[in-house]
Amino acid sequence: MRDAKRISYFRRAILLTLALPACGGSGGSPADGGEGGTQDETALPATACSWAPGVRNACDWYLTFVGDPTACAGFNGSGTAAECLVVCGRTGTGQAPDSCYVGPDGVDASAGTLSCYATTSPCHPAVPPGNGGRRPGYFASLGFGPPAAGRELGTHFARVACMEAGSIEAFRSMRHELVAHGASKRLVRAAERAIRDEMRHVRQTAALARRFGEEPIAPLPVPPRTIRPLFEMALENAVEGCVRETYSALECAWQAEVATDPVVRTTMKRIARDEMRHLALAWAVHSWAKGRLAPDARARILDAQRDAVATLRGELRADPHGALAREAGLPRSYQSQALVHAIESKLAG
Ligand SMILES: [Fe+2]
Numbered sequence: 001m002r003d004a005k006r007i008s009y010f011r012r013a014i015l016l017t018l019a020l021p022a023c024g025g026s027g028g029s030p031a032d033g034g035e036g037g038t039q040d041e042t043a044l045p046a047t048a049c050s051w052a053p054g055v056r057n058a059c060d061w062y063l064t065f066v067g068d069p070t071a072c073a074g075f076n077g078s079g080t081a082a083e084c085l086v087v088c089g090r091t092g093t094g095q096a097p098d099s100c101y102v103g104p105d106g107v108d109a110s111a112g113t114l115s116c117y118a119t120t121s122p123c124h125p126a127v128p129p130g131n132g133g134r135r136p137g138y139f140a141s142l143g144f145g146p147p148a149a150g151r152e153l154g155t156h157f158a159r160v161a162c163m164e165a166g167s168i169e170a171f172r173s174m175r176h177e178l179v180a181h182g183a184s185k186r187l188v189r190a191a192e193r194a195i196r197d198e199m200r201h202v203r204q205t206a207a208l209a210r211r212f213g214e215e216p217i218a219p220l221p222v223p224p225r226t227i228r229p230l231f232e233m234a235l236e237n238a239v240e241g242c243v244r245e246t247y248s249a250l251e252c253a254w255q256a257e258v259a260t261d262p263v264v265r266t267t268m269k270r271i272a273r274d275e276m277r278h279l280a281l282a283w284a285v286h287s288w289a290k291g292r293l294a295p296d297a298r299a300r301i302l303d304a305q306r307d308a309v310a311t312l313r314g315e316l317r318a319d320p321h322g323a324l325a326r327e328a329g330l331p332r333s334y335q336s337q338a339l340v341h342a343i344e345s346k347l348a349g
């Protein structure tokens with residue numbers, strides 16, 4: 001039942017994003033450089049909305065306020081780079097935000113949150129998006145360079161096939177650790193089903209790569225598997241499952257709606273069905289693990305999730321290549337940022 005609620009929350013987020021008008025500020029001009037500072041001395045906005053400082057990380061920071069988002073920040077939802085600079089200010093080292101999002105607090109109806117992100121180098125070096133969901137630990141640093149001109153579609157799906165193969169191992173490892181840490185049979189069975197799903201996804205995305213003239217990229221060799229402490233397992237799931245795989249599920253569902261290539265659309269519809277289940281599994285494991293961890297461990301996990309959201313926003317800052325947006329149906333930057341916001345809003349819950 002809780003799985004169904006989680007899936008329906010994210011399905012609603014996709015529908016709301018599909019209804020966004022074809023404009024949007026995030027993904028605007030990159031901010032100027034500067035060192036990614038840890039000391040953020042941004043002044044609070046000079047509007048009468050009781051602004052207060054929130055969490056301050058090196059490359060993202062949050063402000064809270066009391067009142068209506070439009071009245072307090074001057075906009076609602078994603079801001080343009082210029083709007084973000086006005087309300088977010090700069091970090092203590094002079095770095096301007098390149099995206100920001102304002103919206104209701106989600107807990108206190110009279111309050112709101114402004115999230116500011118400085119995602120340009122050196123905060124987050126440019127890493128092309130690699131939709132493929134949950135990565136095993138040894139995949140985390142895997143990055144790809146820009147594709148050759150005219151080969152964007154095939155290259156994209158060749159890389160996705162590689163990432164899907166990584167997800168097989170991520171779920172194998174998760175299954176072993178769920179058993180070792182005494183999780184319910186329901187969670188273990190869901191992880192086993194996810195392994196089979198990911199094996200199918202490799203075949204499906206490899207076929208798409210070949211459809212567009214490329215051979216799928218072979219995955220990295222699997223290192224020996226170990227059983228980690230619950231905290232490490234929960235941390236990985238919180239980032240790779242609740243943030244990255246959840247985004248991947250939303251992106252697949254988006255592609256199933258908007259891709260102009262009929263084979264991509266049909267394939268993504270099938271994959272999205274599975275990925276929505278994986279999304280629900282990630283959040284179910286998250287809530288199971290959180291119930292067994294001390295408050296300071298839970299706080300560290302939440303910090304890691306916020307960092308992962310900022311990294312993801314950075315990876316999605318630029319619009320995809322035209323062919324990827326049309327034939328593969330990848331969302332434009334402002335649409336991706338809205339989908340990420342749906343995930344971000346769920347984090348503190
Ligand atoms: Fe997958």
Ligand SMILES: [Fe+2]
Nearest residue numbers: 133167275278
């Ligand atoms: Fe998945």
